[in-house]
């Protein structure tokens with residue numbers, strides 16, 4: 420079975436939701452010429468990482484993002500893993516990813532569980548406390564958000580739910596590009612699944628440049644497609660039978676020692 424996945428590496432403008440939503444409309448229309456099954460967006464693609472004071476830029480209940488992503492997934496009949504947005508939920512804000520199926524239904528959500536303390540994200544956002552697995556076109560998928568990538572235990576938990584594809588929306592800076600690539604490939608190799616990693620292009624609110632370099636990676640760690648640091652759309656076919664072939668050669672899941680760790 421094949422799943423064609425596209426990543427939209429959006430050039431995020433800090434604090435300008437309307438502009439970023441307009442850019443998404445344009446880029447998604449362009450991405451659809453490749454006929455992807457699933458499209459992934461970056462972390463906080465509608466406001467950037469992250470304008471202050473955050474309360475002036477939040478999306479109440481993620482309604483604005485949900486309305487747009489539902490419309491676009493239904494219109495183009497494509498699954499959308501909606502990056503993330505700063506959703507006001509009661510009296511707190513969560514960095515939340517909403518997932519849409521081809522009919523425009525929001526079928527899952529995940530709130531970032533590891534907040535990036537060097538940027539004081541933990542002061543502005545509330546951390547999520549659940550692990551999210553969902554199914555797109557019959558394929559088991561999971562999602563983590565940016566800094567979550569540094570915590571392999573979370574990803575391993577998703578792998579143990581037998582996911583085939585891990586989606587990673589991110590806002591990752593150029594100064595740590597080497598970590599971004601290395602960790603994304605490592606998660607693919609150690610868990611023997613596909614990874615779709617979407618970074619933004621542009622800059623953080625403090626002016627630090629974003630690395631771009633969104634990537635589509637197979638379970639052998641091979642990079643099937645990779646962007647540079649500018650605005651970009653990348654696409655690759657994930658041949659999901661590869662996962663089983665690799666697991667029948669090196670079966671790390673059979674050889675694990677959960678009795679030791």
Ligand SMILES: NC(=O)CCC(=O)C(=O)O
Pocket residue numbers: 462468535564565566567569589590591592595598
């Ligand atoms: N948006 C983030 O979570 C940034 C993470 C990051 O820059 C890092 O882990 O390094």
